Amino acid sequence: MTAASTEPVAGEPVAGEPMTGESLLGEAVNGLPADFVWGAATSAYQIEGAAAEDGRAPSVWDTFSHTPGAVAGGDHGDVACDHYHRMPEDVGLLAGLGLDAYRFSVSWPRVQPGGKGPVNARGLAFYDRLVDELLDKGITPWATLYHWDLPQELEDAGGWPVRDTAYRFAEYAGIVADALGDRVTDWITLNEPYCSAMLGYYQGVHAPGRTSFPDFTKAAHHLLLGHGLAARQVRERAARPPRVGITFNPVVAQPASDAPEDVEAARRADAVGTRIYLDPVVHGRYPEDLLADLAPYDALPPVEDGDLETIAQPLDFLGVNYYFRNVVKPSDEPHGYRSVQQTDRPSTAMPWEIYPEGMTSLLTRLTREYGDLPLYITENGAAFDDTASPVDASGRIQDADRIAFLADHLAAVGRARAAGADVRGYFCWSLLDNFEWAYGYAKRFGLVHVDYATQRRTPKASALWLRDAARACRAGDGGAPVPVE
Numbered sequence: 001m002t003a004a005s006t007e008p009v010a011g012e013p014v015a016g017e018p019m020t021g022e023s024l025l026g027e028a029v030n031g032l033p034a035d036f037v038w039g040a041a042t043s044a045y046q047i048e049g050a051a052a053e054d055g056r057a058p059s060v061w062d063t064f065s066h067t068p069g070a071v072a073g074g075d076h077g078d079v080a081c082d083h084y085h086r087m088p089e090d091v092g093l094l095a096g097l098g099l100d101a102y103r104f105s106v107s108w109p110r111v112q113p114g115g116k117g118p119v120n121a122r123g124l125a126f127y128d129r130l131v132d133e134l135l136d137k138g139i140t141p142w143a144t145l146y147h148w149d150l151p152q153e154l155e156d157a158g159g160w161p162v163r164d165t166a167y168r169f170a171e172y173a174g175i176v177a178d179a180l181g182d183r184v185t186d187w188i189t190l191n192e193p194y195c196s197a198m199l200g201y202y203q204g205v206h207a208p209g210r211t212s213f214p215d216f217t218k219a220a221h222h223l224l225l226g227h228g229l230a231a232r233q234v235r236e237r238a239a240r241p242p243r244v245g246i247t248f249n250p251v252v253a254q255p256a257s258d259a260p261e262d263v264e265a266a267r268r269a270d271a272v273g274t275r276i277y278l279d280p281v282v283h284g285r286y287p288e289d290l291l292a293d294l295a296p297y298d299a300l301p302p303v304e305d306g307d308l309e310t311i312a313q314p315l316d317f318l319g320v321n322y323y324f325r326n327v328v329k330p331s332d333e334p335h336g337y338r339s340v341q342q343t344d345r346p347s348t349a350m351p352w353e354i355y356p357e358g359m360t361s362l363l364t365r366l367t368r369e370y371g372d373l374p375l376y377i378t379e380n381g382a383a384f385d386d387t388a389s390p391v392d393a394s395g396r397i398q399d400a401d402r403i404a405f406l407a408d409h410l411a412a413v414g415r416a417r418a419a420g421a422d423v424r425g426y427f428c429w430s431l432l433d434n435f436e437w438a439y440g441y442a443k444r445f446g447l448v449h450v451d452y453a454t455q456r457r458t459p460k461a462s463a464l465w466l467r468d469a470a471r472a473c474r475a476g477d478g479g480a481p482v483p484v485e
């Protein structure tokens with residue numbers, strides 16, 4: 001596809017074309033400051049493809065997605081959005097949308113195929129080109145070091161439940177900091193360790209598909225240790241003074257009723273889904289109630305001397321991914337809760353309940369309990385069945401439902417700021433429709449539609465809406481946050 005086919009994004013809407021969601025713009029950006037960072041996010045395995053090219057070795061997600069029955073439709077990331085070959089075009093899309101920043105992830109098995117040992121220069125060169133291309137277009141690169149694609153060789157040696165994986169991760173982080181740290185200043189060590197540990201090692205619905213509760217807590221601890229060690233490496237080795245953060249998807253747990261057992265289930269969900277990560281990283285300790293919950297399952301985190309100091313590295317910001325809340329009841333499983341689908345409220349295609357209020361309460365809670373760290377929404381967005389949306393004369397999907405979702409969640413961010421949360425930016429998930437993990441290609445989160453047969457990219461109406469929201473925001477100023485009581 002040529003650059004010409006992306007042109008409508010850079011230009012104004014076609015004359016006479018109604019600007020879907022225009023009325024939502026004011027409300028969405030009211031409360032956001034003029035210097036708010038507007039971005040889009042992706043991750044390596046979900047978009048790159050080129051799975052066996054230029055020396056890349058398999059990750060746990062290659063193995064998992066090629067395991068029969070693991071991923072819907074038998075889908076895998078072998079080709080995905082073919083971003084590896086179409087990177088300049090995709091950066092052109094970002095530029096056309098006038099976004100300030102792009103959050104991407106670096107593929108560990110592309111850079112260091114075995115997870116240890118020699119660097120694969122051809123793989124590393126891809127990120128070198130990507131960063132240059134972004135900077136050339138005036139877009140700030142935000143690099144995530146780990147978005148779930150553990151080199152398969154390390155999984156074969158035990159994976160995240162094994163302590164050595166944390167040391168290997170730190171070594172890899174140093175390699176990337178050496179290569180990109182002269183141009184990248186915004187670094188995220190891990191994306192959502194909850195998913196790597198809970199979904200990957202206990203629930204078995206994500207790679208590597210293991211189902212041991214003690215392995216979950218071992219994995220969680222070693223991921224956090226890896227975060228601390230990697231943060232140190234980036235700070236020591238990046239040529240430009242870096243800003244280092246970590247991205248969590250805290251579980252926003254609410255009891256299904258006031259019944260004590262439901263309230264207790266919500267406490268357990270919060271302990272094992274949220275505080276198990278945030279407390280060690282920010283406060284340097286595991287919560288007492290969590291340790292009491294874990295002890296009967298022989299699942300205490302394998303803490304060694306000095307680990308908690310390493311884990312609690314100073315942070316420059318906290319990355320927050322928010323999609324939905326969890327309304328919970330007790331369960332007999334070791335993690336102690338199960339989520340109850342809310343049928344009386346609208347949901348996305350996942351189907352995840354649409355609950356923007358949770359964005360506000362999460363951000364204000366983080367500020368209250370974890371201090372005045374700058375916060376960035378590093379992911380928020382929605383999958384909808386775009387085939388049900390009207391398509392206009394230019395072929396653009398009029399995804400009014402996605403626009404409403406984004407507007408409502410941005411307004412919720414504004415409300416959190418008004419209540420004192422220091423939220424400084426918003427990265428929409430995702431730039432492109434892409435490989436949605438266990439759901440395969442069936443769920444589309446993109447601002448830009450991808451026709452997987454032709455790899456043609458077509459920005460949806462939501463892409464133009466986000467561009468206009470960013471513009472409107474820059475033109476106004478929602479003011480400074482006030483302190484949380």
Ligand code: FCB
Nearest residue numbers: 043191192429436437445
């Ligand atoms: C998050 C992941 C991201 C994407 C969205 C929908 O949990 O970080 O890769 O799959 O969900």
